[in-house]
Amino acid sequence: MADGEAIEASDPGVGVVETRSVTLFTAADPLQLDSGATLGPVTLAYETYGTLSPERDNAVLICHALTGDAHVAGVHAGKDDPGWWDDFVGPGRVFDTDRHFVICSNLIAGCSGSTGPGSLNPATGRAYGLDFPMVTTADMVRAQRALVRHLGVTRLRAVVGGSVGGMQALQWALDYPDAVASCVIIASTTRLSAQNIAFNAVSRQAIMTDPDFHDGRYAEHGVIPHRGLATARMMAHITYLSEEGLQVKFGRSLQDRDRVSYGFDRDFAVESYLHHQGTKFVRRFDANTYLYLTKAMDYFDPFPDAAAAARALEPVGCNFLVCSFSSDWRFDTSRSLELVQTLLRHDKHVAFQEFRTALGHDAFLLDVPAYKATLKAFLDRHGRAR
């Protein structure tokens, strides 16, 4: 990728961007949820990069993962932090903003500008907290669909997502087959395993048993359940990395000391690293959102049986790209192959590739050259107007 690096050195990417927001549903015209409940008003925070073509046929939707947000690329004015997938989005990059109009929105139930448990509940005049209705992946996608239409787009060239974002991408293809030309599902699965659900359950327990949780009304008490949320993040973070990756990075090296303390200090570098990850996370993420989004993951199961899969896939005509990573044990390659098998059995057009890397589940966010090459080739090929 020597060429790519040479280009990126002089390439500022998408530059300064801003998060915008739009109210797509109101109390009078609410969003219908799978649970039967309704939600209104609904505001989505979103960013866009590149220019929508006059034919409005070059839009690509990126779906963010569990703890992502709408800020995919570029920087906000006066700030240094680039978006969470900055390396992938910009002129000449994987999501080539010279060709594509790229959209990303914060999920409903999110905590980065979209309507979620921290928003004001019009019925009570205070924050929803746990009164926020349960939302599913299909609900999230329904809200995104309203945003996409608001932006003047009726058909997306591609819907792309990693991990939980991949679940949304698949849901898009199933629910709006006429609106999706191609669908990219990375390091994801069609359903959580018992082990996946177990990890989510422990994360939620950590949050809900924190003394500062106050049944989700912690904001009104002027606190946040930081211990529970940090613990949830620390545990989840282990599942995002591979054993080999952790071993290479930390091994048994000690943190700021020459010998073990024979006490309960953070002796090992890996302990210190996880602590740092937990602390950093608490500053930017909401505990209630973590509960809602992990629950939506648990419920996701678009192909509960063969008949349901056949029904769901019958109208789907898009091209699929499915990617997995050899050291990902959160959603390992066999999970992607289950999806590929289902797609092939219903005669769908699907490219599947497993990439060799020690970067674990997080690899989907990172610079894995073969992965970036395939993703770019697929988007350039199937991203063409037809």
Place this chain on the structure above:
Amino acid sequence: MIPDAAAPELRKDQRHVFALVPRGARVLDLGCGDGALLAALVEHRGVRGHGVEIDDDRILDCVRRGLSVVHEDLDEGLAVHADKSSDYVILSQTLQATRDPRRLLHKMARVGHASVVSFPNFGYWRVRLSLLFRGRMPKSPQLPYAWYDTPNIHLCTIADFDDLVRAEGFVVQRRILLNGRGNPMRTSFMAGWRASSAIYLLRH
């Protein structure tokens, strides 16, 4: 005769495989490489085609061509492919590089109604003479590798393949033998010597 000038971009041996596949068939190409054959079948024959390939760079080539391609190791099985999901399963110049060719032929019979198998003939006269007179493992444009560094771990002759096909109960519907120039032979006289490679159409 070289069939079907509609696919001039293909290698000579691929053109014969191409010609065996009828319009609109469902095709699974195992070890599809850069996807040239599959792309030609999709474009000129309107087939519903899927490929299987193990090499990253070649998968990338297939994605660039817009093909449906699955990263899979043929030695591990064809687990994602349903029984009889293809009309034609193609194994072009790949059989000799697999760990268990017999098992693979049976897997192909599981997923398809017919198999198209092509392979280099290790009984070709140049190969025989090379071994006889040079006393070393033969090399040729078709078999360019040194013995210690070759992916071709299960080379066979046409007679060997005929034996296997008979023993395993496969039905040979057609056999095309190509001479050293890659052209089909008119007679099967001394075929085991004269053919540099062979293409079999097996029915299941």
